[in-house]
Amino acid sequence: AIPLIRYRAQRGDYGEGDVEKLVKRRIEGYRDRKLTRIEDRLPGGRIIELARAPTNDGGVVAVYHDVTERKRTNRQIREQRDELDRLNKQKSKFFSIIAHDLRVPFGTLLTYLELLSRNLREGEPDKLEGYVENADRAGRQVYALLENLLEWSWLQMEGTEVVPECVLLKPLLEQNHALFSPNAQAKQVDLSLEGELD
Numbered sequence: 001a002i003p004l005i006r007y008r009a010q011r012g013d014y015g016e017g018d019v020e021k022l023v024k025r026r027i028e029g030y031r032d033r034k035l036t037r038i039e040d041r042l043p044g045g046r047i048i049e050l051a052r053a054p055t056n057d058g059g060v061v062a063v064y065h066d067v068t069e070r071k072r073t074n075r076q077i078r079e080q081r082d083e084l085d086r087l088n089k090q091k092s093k094f095f096s097i098i099a100h101d102l103r104v105p106f107g108t109l110l111t112y113l114e115l116l117s118r119n120l121r122e123g124e125p126d127k128l129e130g131y132v133e134n135a136d137r138a139g140r141q142v143y144a145l146l147e148n149l150l151e152w153s154w155l156q157m158e159g160t161e162v163v164p165e166c167v168l169l170k171p172l173l174e175q176n177h178a179l180f181s182p183n184a185q186a187k188q189v190d191l192s193l194e195g196e197l198d
Helices: 002-011 019-031 068-122 125-158 169-186
Strands: 036-041 047-054 060-066
Touching (some): 125 169
Antiparallel strands (some): 036 047, 047 060
């Protein structure tokens, strides 16, 4: 009987795991005089659970239950839980990226508003025009970023497929250079675009 049990364990009839442990558990299940439950995998994919219990006269009563659907349902639940975990992690990462992307243009906008306020108090109106233009540009960039995020979220909710396309980098680089320049200047960092952009 043991070679047959080992053959079935190698074939996967008793589930996944170390073959020798499965064989040992199976033999102990047959010898045990208490209630035991043993799982069998039949050819064709059906899964049977065998419950064995001793009788008072020294015999054994065995009851088989087909647990294929229960096992399949449990596996689907595990897969769905794993997918939800993955999506939650992806969402958290996305929110972190959004927070970072919004911090810079908002910081730029606040910097220009602070400069505007200071120059108004100190009576240097000749500097105001440039600050107003830069604050306006930073505000528009924040607004454009929010619009892009909203559009992306609508596409996600509707399940629309995103189709990547080629874009010109020069305008994007110039836009971001203008966005980061005020903060770089405030920190006395030289920020420049180099190389061929066309």
